[in-house]
Amino acid sequence: MVREPLPELSGHPEEPAPAMFTRPSDAPEPLPPIHGDERVATLHRQWLRSTTTPTGGGGARWHRFHRLLGRITHRGSGSLDRELIGDLIRAVDAVAARCDEISERLAQQQTVLDDAVTILGEELTRLRAESAPLLGRAPEPSPLAPMPDG
Amino acid sequence: MGERRFERATLILSRHWRSPDSELSFVARSVAGAASRTSEVCVVVPGPAGRPEPDGAFDLLGLGDGEDGSWPDPARATWPDSLPPGTTIVVDEPDAAARSLLAHFAPEHRVHAIAPAGTAGDRHAIPPLRFTAPPEGGTSELIRLHVPINPLAATHRHNGLGFTGYLLVLSDRTGAAGVSPPTPMVAWLTARFPGVHVVVVEDAVAAVWRGRALRGVVSVYTRTDLWRLVAHALVTIDLAPGPIVARECVESLRFGTPIVVPVGSAAQPHADAGAGLSFTGYAELLACVARLSDAGVRDRLSQRGRLYADARYGNPDAFVDSVARVLGFPAVSSPADGRADDSP
Numbered sequence: 322m323v324r325e326p327l328p329e330l331s332g333h334p335e336e337p338a339p340a341m342f343t344r345p346s347d348a349p350e351p352l353p354p355i356h357g358d359e360r361v362a363t364l365h366r367q368w369l370r371s372t373t374t375p376t377g378g379g380g381a382r383w384h385r386f387h388r389l390l391g392r393i394t395h396r397g398s399g400s401l402d403r404e405l406i407g408d409l410i411r412a413v414d415a416v417a418a419r420c421d422e423i424s425e426r427l428a429q430q431q432t433v434l435d436d437a438v439t440i441l442g443e444e445l446t447r448l449r450a451e452s453a454p455l456l457g458r459a460p461e462p463s464p465l466a467p468m469p470d471g
Numbered sequence: 472m473g474e475r476r477f478e479r480a481t482l483i484l485s486r487h488w489r490s491p492d493s494e495l496s497f498v499a500r501s502v503a504g505a506a507s508r509t510s511e512v513c514v515v516v517p518g519p520a521g522r523p524e525p526d527g528a529f530d531l532l533g534l535g536d537g538e539d540g541s542w543p544d545p546a547r548a549t550w551p552d553s554l555p556p557g558t559t560i561v562v563d564e565p566d567a568a569a570r571s572l573l574a575h576f577a578p579e580h581r582v583h584a585i586a587p588a589g590t591a592g593d594r595h596a597i598p599p600l601r602f603t604a605p606p607e608g609g610t611s612e613l614i615r616l617h618v619p620i621n622p623l624a625a626t627h628r629h630n631g632l633g634f635t636g637y638l639l640v641l642s643d644r645t646g647a648a649g650v651s652p653p654t655p656m657v658a659w660l661t662a663r664f665p666g667v668h669v670v671v672v673e674d675a676v677a678a679v680w681r682g683r684a685l686r687g688v689v690s691v692y693t694r695t696d697l698w699r700l701v702a703h704a705l706v707t708i709d710l711a712p713g714p715i716v717a718r719e720c721v722e723s724l725r726f727g728t729p730i731v732v733p734v735g736s737a738a739q740p741h742a743d744a745g746a747g748l749s750f751t752g753y754a755e756l757l758a759c760v761a762r763l764s765d766a767g768v769r770d771r772l773s774q775r776g777r778l779y780a781d782a783r784y785g786n787p788d789a790f791v792d793s794v795a796r797v798l799g800f801p802a803v804s805s806p807a808d809g810r811a812d813d814s815p
Binding site for chain 2: 336338339340341342343344345346439442443446450451453454
C-alpha cells in the first residue's frame with residue numbers, strides 16, 4: 322500500500338495528542354449473585370434435611386448425615402451443635418448478601434466511571450479541538466499528559 | 472495470435488519499477504501497459520546493463536548502476552540504441568540524475584513525467600502528466616488512470632473483524648515499533664468519538680481502537696483484505712495519500728465510501744469533486760468526521776464519489792485512449808464515459 326507521509330500531519334508537537342488508556346474503561350458484565358449460588362443452596366438443603374424428622378426410607382440417610390456432622394464437630398448430636406451450624410449457615414447467608422451488594426455497587430461505580438471517562442473525555446477533546454484555532458496553536462501543556470517533575 | 476509491431480515507441484524510464492508498494496511504480500506499470508496498446512514499449516531501469524530481465528509483460532533493460540539504486544552518470548550509462556527517432560519518453564521521477572540522462576541521450580525527444588518535480592519557473596522541469604483535475608478544470612489532458620477493484624470485496628467484511636461501520640484510517644507512519652500509541656490523528660479521533668471503532672491500517676496490520684483503548688489487531692495480507700476494510704467503513708481517512716492519484720482514495724470512492732483527506736494532497740481534487748472532505752489539522756479532521764456522522768451527508772457523498780470515481784478511474788478503454796492522446800498516438804477505441812469495466 323502506498324504511504325507518503327506528509328510532514329505537517331505527522332503530529333503537532335505544540336499540541337500533544339490525547340493520551341491512550343492501557344486498558345479499556347468499559348464496565349464489564351456484572352458479577353452473578355452469590356446468594357443464589359448452587360453451593361449455598363446445597364448447604365441449605367442439607368441443613369433442612371438434617372433438621373427434619375426422617376420419614377420412611379430417608380431415615381438411614383439422615384442418620385448417616387447426622388453421624389457425619391458428629392464426626393466433623395467431634396460432638397454428639399446435641400442442640401448446641403445444631404445451633405452452631407445454624408449460626409454458621411446464617412453467617413454464610415449474610416456474607417453472600419453483602420458480597421452481592423458490593424458487586425452491585427462495584428458495577429454501578431464502573432458504569433459511572435465509564436460514563437465519566439467517555440463523556441468528559443469526549444467533551445474535553447471537542448473543546449481542545451474547537452479552541453485550537455482561537456489559541457493559534459499556542460504552546461500549552463496537555464491536560465491529559467503527565468505533569469513535568471518539579 | 473501474432474505479435475503486433477508499431478511504428479511508434481514509448482520509453483519508460485523508471486527508477487521505482489521494482490518498488491511495487493509505491494504509487495509511482497503502480498502508475499508507471501499502468502502507463503506502460505496502456506502505452507503498449509498503441510506503441511512499442513521499452514522499460515529502462517537502474518541496474519546492470521546487458522541482458523534484458525523478464526518482468527511480467529515487459530523485459531527490463533538495465534541502464535547501469537548508480538549510487539543507492541539511482542541512475543548512473545551518462546558517461547557510464549548504456550542507453551538503448553534501437554529506438555525509433557520519434558520515441559516518446561515517460562520518466563517516473565524526473566530527478567536530477569534522470570534529467571541529466573535525458574539531456575545527454577534524448578535532448579530532442581518528447582518527455583513526460585509521472586511525478587511532479589522541480590519548482591515553478593525551473594527551465595529544466597519536465598511537465599508532469601495529469602492524473603487528477605479540479606472539478607472546474609478541463610479533462611482533455613487528463614490521464615484517466617484505471618484503478619481496478621474487485622466489487623466482490625464488498626460482499627463480505629474482513630474475516631478478522633466482527634463488525635462494520637467503523638472509521639478507517641490509513642496511517643501516515645511506517646516502521647513504528649508497535650501499533651500503540653497510535654499516530655496522533657488517530658488519538659484525536661478515538662478520544663473525540665469514543666463510541667466508534669477506529670480501524671488503523673499501518674504496516675500491513677489493522678489495529679482496532681475504541682474509547683482510547685486498543686481492542687485488537689488483525690492482519691491485512693492482501694489487497695482484497697484492504698478492499699474489504701474500505702468497502703465496509705463509514706468513511707476512509709487517508710492521512711498520507713499517494714502523491715500521484717491517491718490510489719486508495721479512488722478505491723474507497725469506487726466502493727462508495729467517502730474520503731477525508733489532507734488539503735494539498737493528490738486526493739484533494741477527489742474530495743473537491745463532491746466525494747469527500749478535506750482538512751488541514753486535527754481540529755478540521757474532527758469537524759469533518761462529525762459532519763459525516765450524518766447518514767444523509769454520508770450517503771450523498773457516497774453516491775457522488777462512486778459516480779465520479781467509476782467515470783474517471785474505472786474504465787480501462789478510456790485509460791488506454793487517454794494515454795494515447797496525451798502521448799500523441801492515435802486512439803484505439805471509443806471509450807464509454809461513465810462505464811466502469813471492473814467485473815467480479
